[in-house]
Every structure is written in structure tokens, then in C-alpha cells.
Amino acid sequence: MTRPLAVAVAGLGTVGAGVLGLLRQNAEIVAARAGRRIAVTAVSSRDRTRDRGISLDGLRWYDDPVALANDPAVDVIVETIGGSEGPARALIGAALAAGKPVVTANKALLAIHGAELAELAAKSAVPLAFEAAVAGGIPAIKAIREGLAGNRITRVTGILNGTCNYILTQMRERGREFAEALSEAQKLGYAEADPTFDVDGIDAAHKLAILAALAFGRPVDFDAVHVEGIRAVSALDIKLAEELGYRIKLLGIASCSEAGVETRVHPCMVPVSHPVATVDGVFNAVVAEGDHVGRVVLVGRGAGAGPTASAVVSDLVDIARGRHTPVWGAESFSALPSVGMERHSGAYYLRLMVVDRPGVIADVTGALRDGGISLESMIQRGRAPGEAVPVVLTTHESREAAMREALARIAALDAVLEPPALIRIENP
Incomplete structure (x- = not known):
């Protein structure tokens, strides 16, 4: 019998606990699709006493997440700590250097340090997988990197932040101003107490930088993304947009032309006939346009324990099966320049x-x-x-x-x- 794939999970917040729950609840179907059982055997988190709604009995516990990389009984590291620096970066670097595959949901880390980590993964010849880093449960990474591999992709458009989409939906449907809609989103748990990363467009920009690298075969470049948030959008603007035949969405847009690659995140007026116009609430959408396939539209939940854990486990199944794709989907990068927003x-x-x-x-x-x-x-x-x-x-x-x-x-x-x-x- 094939030995189970031994997984260590660093970070037991919403996503980390969700991964444990999914692997236990769907153990049989995951094993059938992976060709072997996938079992969490070790974990790391700051608080051992917190009730996470799931049993941690029998798991090896490490206070220092980096120590997981040196556990010889661990086959794969799952990082759900978050943040572009600190323990998350140290753990992923140590795991890749030790020759252990890594699965991460960390879009900020990949957007800022993705080139460095990809080089380390290539040097160690191990996977660095990140389906969960963009659009939660939507298989956007696999669709662009693998499903559309035969296409020259010209454009990727996305609703990449559910918090902003929920706020804009409430402003349109209930005539609320931004501050009121944000307050409700915070009460419902859709927005953080400090919503800066969401409402100022930074979270969406991290995800767009990743999508652009995959779509256009170039190094990830977060600094090239033009970023604006939704704080300045008013209920009046949303009402007037409706009268003009548009809806306002915070979009991430990456496009490729002979001039180079343009990446931007900002509020947009989109025609009501466009696929993203009717994507409301906390849902995300990714629209990719290829020269042979045409337009492909993916819609689903972009955050939360279940959708994000689903994406993490899809990467674990690939690793269990021995499927290994280059981090950015290509063995070499194009030399396309970035096109500034002024152009x-x-x-x-x-x-x-x-x-x-x-x-x-x-x-x-x-x-x-x-x-x-x-x-x-x-x-x-x-x-x-x-x-x-x-x-x-x-x-x-x-x-x-x-x-x-x-x-x-x-x-x-x-x-x-x-x-x-x-x-x-x-x-x-």
C-alpha cells in the first residue's frame, strides 16, 4: 500500500483549520483522486489553547513554524500564516531549501517575493503551488497556467476582492454610502477591522500581479501595478452609472500588447452586458481571453474556509500524483516591458x-x-x-x-x- 502523504500545516486560522476539516471530511474522495491518502501529521500556530472547532489530538505541534521544514516525517508544507515577510517567508524559504514541496495561500508573499521563491523551488526541483492565493475556490491559476497553455493570452480581467464587491453591491442595491456599507461588511465579518488592504485595492493588486505573471510569461512585478481603491466611489456615482447602462466594479486588469504589459486595479464602469457586471456580493470572477479559446469566465467564492481549503487541497492532490508544473508556467520569461498608467x-x-x-x-x-x-x-x-x-x-x-x-x-x-x-x- 502506498504510504500516505504527510502534510504539515503552518497557521491554524480560518484557512488552516479549513484544510484540516476538508481533508478529514472528504478523506475517501481525496484519496481516490490523489492515488494515496493525504494526512495532516504536524501543525504550527501561535496559540495552542484556542478552540478551532476541530480536534488537533495526535498531531505534532511546533511553536516555531520554520521547524516544520526540518521534520523528516513531513512530506509537504502548507503555509496559511499570511504576510509578505516574517514567519511565512522564512518557512517557505526553509522548506524549499530542504527539498520539501510547498502549498501556500499567500498572495502578498508571492506578489512581492515570487521571483525569488520560484528560483529557489526550481533549484531544489520541488513544487511551489498557490492555487489558493488568487480567487479562493475558483481554479483560476490552473485555468490560466494549464488549461489555457496553448493560447496566447491577451487580457485577464477580474473581480479579485470580495470585500469591495460586497460593499459596491450594497451601495447599489440599498443606496448606501461607502462608510455605511463598509461598517456593515465589518459587522458581518466580510471586512477586517483595518480594511486598508481590501478597500484600497492592495489585496486585488497582489492577485493581479500573480495572474499577469502567469498569463504573459513574465516575472511577477507588483511594483508595476497601478492601484486605486473604492473609498472615493459615492452612491451618486453608482446611481448615475446605472442610468448610463453601467455598473461600478473594482477590477484588476492585465493586458498585453506590442507595447508591453499593462496592469491596473481601480474602480471601473462596465456595461451591464459584461459577464462581471452581474457578479455581486462576496463572489469573485476571473475572465481570461485567449487567441484560440476566446473568452473564458470563471465565477465563484473568493474567500472563506471552504473555498480556500478546496484550492489548497487541489494542489496537494497534484503533489500526491507527482504532477509538477513550473511555478510561473514557463521555463523562460518574456522580455515584455511594463506599460505605465500614463500611457x-x-x-x-x-x-x-x-x-x-x-x-x-x-x-x-x-x-x-x-x-x-x-x-x-x-x-x-x-x-x-x-x-x-x-x-x-x-x-x-x-x-x-x-x-x-x-x-x-x-x-x-x-x-x-x-x-x-x-x-x-x-x-x-
Whole structure:
């Protein structure tokens, strides 16, 4: 009989405990698919006394997670500690150096140190697997790295953060402002007490950096990702978007052209007909576009114990079966450069609060005209002479640098009462 695959789990939070629970609950079906039993035999966590809702009896316990890498009875390390530095990085480095395969859900670590860790994994000829690092239970990594391996991928678009998607959904469905929707998300456990990584787009940017590396065969480059969050999106913007035939989503977008690779995370207006427009609540979506397959859409739960544990176990099954794919899906990297956000070209939504008086619209459109920006539509409802009124403009395709210059000129007008709201329109 084949010996069970002995697994050590570092970090017994939501995901780590979820992995133990899944492996026990679905032990028979996992063994059938892996060709051998997969058993957790050792764990590491800071608190031995915490009730995690699952028995830890009979497991070897290490206070120092790095010690797991030196346990000769451990075949595979599962890292669910999190964080781009500290114990998680030390453990993965030590495990790979010791020739042990690693499965991780750590998107921040991979986005920032992925190139270094991939080199270490290649040197030791062991897998570094990370299906759980992007989009939770959605098999986005395998789809792009393996399922679409025969395609030249031109674009990957994703709703990559369930917290932001939940907040934007609540703002649209219930007319709530950002702060109120965020507070509810925190009460329900969808947002952390400090929601910075989520609502400022950093979490989504980590995941997009990973997807871009896989899709375009280039080194992971988190620093090249343009990042904006959703704090500035208002209920009014969401209502106006609906009237214009759009919905506002925080998207991660990676595209490849002859000029290079563009990676950006920011709020977008997407047509209601686009597949991601109807992905609501805490759900995630990944849309990949290949030259032969066309558009592939994956939708599912992007976080939580069950979905993330499902992704971790899928990697463990691959390791048990001896399936070993290069970390970034290729033996060599392309030399495609990164394209800065200033070179982006697209359509824009612009909302202004202005004093209702003669000549204001002429001043605004003059600033856009001087920047070579062509208007597609304008909305101004009602009159309130001498008072503040909203004015909404949408543009035809324009250069980002030109739009930024025009926006600075518009913001400086004395009739413009607050910083202009700008949201990019995606019409794929």
C-alpha cells in the first residue's frame, strides 16, 4: 500500500483549520483522486489553547513554524500564516531549501517575493503551488497556467476582492454610502477591522500581479501595478452609472500588447452586458481571453474556509500524483516591458459639483478640448442658479496623461466646489 502523504500545516486560522476539516471530511474522495491518502501529521500556530472547532489530538505541534521544514516525517508544507515577510517567508524559504514541496495561500508573499521563491523551488526541483492565493475556490491559476497553455493570452480581467464587491453591491442595491456599507461588511465579518488592504485595492493588486505573471510569461512585478481603491466611489456615482447602462466594479486588469504589459486595479464602469457586471456580493470572477479559446469566465467564492481549503487541497492532490508544473508556467520569461498608467488609453466618466452659473460648462469643456479629449455625453439635471449642481461627462477614448492634465485644470476652476470624481469606463 502506498504510504500516505504527510502534510504539515503552518497557521491554524480560518484557512488552516479549513484544510484540516476538508481533508478529514472528504478523506475517501481525496484519496481516490490523489492515488494515496493525504494526512495532516504536524501543525504550527501561535496559540495552542484556542478552540478551532476541530480536534488537533495526535498531531505534532511546533511553536516555531520554520521547524516544520526540518521534520523528516513531513512530506509537504502548507503555509496559511499570511504576510509578505516574517514567519511565512522564512518557512517557505526553509522548506524549499530542504527539498520539501510547498502549498501556500499567500498572495502578498508571492506578489512581492515570487521571483525569488520560484528560483529557489526550481533549484531544489520541488513544487511551489498557490492555487489558493488568487480567487479562493475558483481554479483560476490552473485555468490560466494549464488549461489555457496553448493560447496566447491577451487580457485577464477580474473581480479579485470580495470585500469591495460586497460593499459596491450594497451601495447599489440599498443606496448606501461607502462608510455605511463598509461598517456593515465589518459587522458581518466580510471586512477586517483595518480594511486598508481590501478597500484600497492592495489585496486585488497582489492577485493581479500573480495572474499577469502567469498569463504573459513574465516575472511577477507588483511594483508595476497601478492601484486605486473604492473609498472615493459615492452612491451618486453608482446611481448615475446605472442610468448610463453601467455598473461600478473594482477590477484588476492585465493586458498585453506590442507595447508591453499593462496592469491596473481601480474602480471601473462596465456595461451591464459584461459577464462581471452581474457578479455581486462576496463572489469573485476571473475572465481570461485567449487567441484560440476566446473568452473564458470563471465565477465563484473568493474567500472563506471552504473555498480556500478546496484550492489548497487541489494542489496537494497534484503533489500526491507527482504532477509538477513550473511555478510561473514557463521555463523562460518574456522580455515584455511594463506599460505605465500614463500611457493608458480609454473612455472616462467625470462627475463635477459646480456652481450653477453661466460659462461654467464652457470652462470645463474648454479644458477637455485643449487636452484633445472628445466628449461623448453630458448630464445636467435641473437648474439652481448660484447653488451647487452635479454635472456628469463621459468621454470617447482618451489618453490618461491628457485626462489627468485636464482634470487638474478643471479642479482649479473657482466654480468647481470639490475634487472631480473620475472613473474609467471599460468597454471590452
